[in-house]
Amino acid sequence: MGFIKTTTSIDLGDTPIENIFIDVYMPIANGTFVKVYLLGYKYACDGDINKSINNTNIAKNLNIPLSDVLAAWDFWESKKIIKKIPISSEDEWDYSVEFLNLKQLYIDNNYKSLQALSQEDVEPTSYSCSTRELIEANKVPEIKQMFIEINKIINRSLVPNEKMQILEWFHQYNIDPPLVIKAYSYCRHKKNVRNVKYVAGVIRNWYDQNITTVEQLQEHLSKQGERYSLYDRVFKAMGFMYREPSEAEMKIMDKWVDNHLFSIDIILKACENCSKTSNPNINYIDSILSDWHKKGIKKVDDLDIEKEKQKEQKKEPLPISSPKPQHKIKTKFHLSESRGSRYDAKELEELLLNRSKNKQ
Structure with missing residues (x-):
């Protein structure tokens, strides 16, 4: 073409x-x-x-x-x-x-960025992302995937200015794309806010608390007892490193804790079964936990007890039943009396001797 x-x-x-x-x-x-x-x-x-x-x-x-x-x-x-x-x-x-003039804007922004990078005593917050850097950043798979996931979370596409601000966070706070995704998800589901400035404030607050990685965030939220920490740990156990839970998926996970009263340990134990399927999803984990709930399993130790019960049931011999009497099917040959029933043993013997004599 x-x-x-x-x-x-x-x-x-x-x-x-x-x-x-x-x-x-x-x-x-x-x-x-x-x-x-x-x-x-x-x-x-x-x-x-x-x-x-x-x-x-x-x-x-x-x-x-x-x-x-x-x-x-x-x-x-x-x-x-x-x-x-x-x-x-x-x-x-x-x-x-x-x-x-857009070309002049690009030249000015690019020149300022190069100047800022060349100064050793420049503060991290003085960095300004240029249009050229945004275009180059979109070619990086991890950053491109980050933008896609954020678009899903906020239900719209990020505009270039927002993308530039996000790229500036990497320089200002020394963070990685996964933490930015978590920040947007946290603001969307916890505060119902999608504004880039609000997300920037959350990341800045985490940075002040020495939270710069997803692992540090998980530990921080777990200490606070945040339900969001549960969603994050479950999705990580299922192998979803970048995708964030939908509203329907969060309701299912809420059911495990609020209705079934499961602990995080047994929920993560159910997630270990994801390795047995090529397409892990929340419904698959939900079916496992629902089955455990019906059996009264609430703790990881209960799983071992259930396994022992199943082993004992397999060892028990099946009850031996007495054989049923077999009824012979009578034919027309059984309906008539046999000739032998007319004579006793002595008469039959004499009858046979007489026949043999006559033949001779």
Whole structure:
């Protein structure tokens, strides 16, 4: 497959769009916002100051509400790739739009990052992730998987600015991707918060408590008796190093503790059976624990007692039953009396002797 560009005999004009916008910013915006940006950018490239162009014209040309145009400029301003310059203090939506050069933004950010790395006495918090570093980081499988898992937890896709902040945490707090996933999961399920700034505060708090690894976090939560620690230990025992539990899976694990009154030890014992199946899942573990619950097994020691019972049942001999009398089936040959029943033994002997004499 290839892409070929033809030329025209008459120059009708072009609008050059920077690849950084196409690669980084366009995928994070909806179609309407992209259309507003492109049309406004075209007007900026035309450079005809005599044209009276405003947000109302853009809304009419794109056949969209004026509110969508204003929302688009708010969105692009939040991404720091445009600036709104007010024209009139009376009309809040009457303003000019300045398109920032994305290449220059990249150069500035990249230069600042290189400068920060070259200074030995620079503080970790002064590091700022660049667009180039974000693109390179997305090529690392572990980081790419981290972003995918976070998207699942917060039920949306991370925007580039959020990804950059996450990458900055690695330099600031000396942590790894698994702990970032745990932080997002903790904030989502424990506090019902998805905001990147709130997650940053949680990670900073953990860092102040010398928590920089998943193992240290597990130990910390276990001491506090957090239910989240149970979810984490179960999933780790099942071999799910990156995936976080869903709401349905957490309810099942809650049932083990709240309804069945199982301890963490026996739950982890059930998880050891995951090695016997190629597709371990919570329902499989739930079936094992439900069976143990019916049998009255509550502790790991009860499993040994249950095994001994099963061994004794196998050793007990089966009761010997007396053979049933076999009833002979009578045929027509049994219904008639035998000839021998008419004579006694002496008469039969004489009868045989007489026959033998006659033959001679």
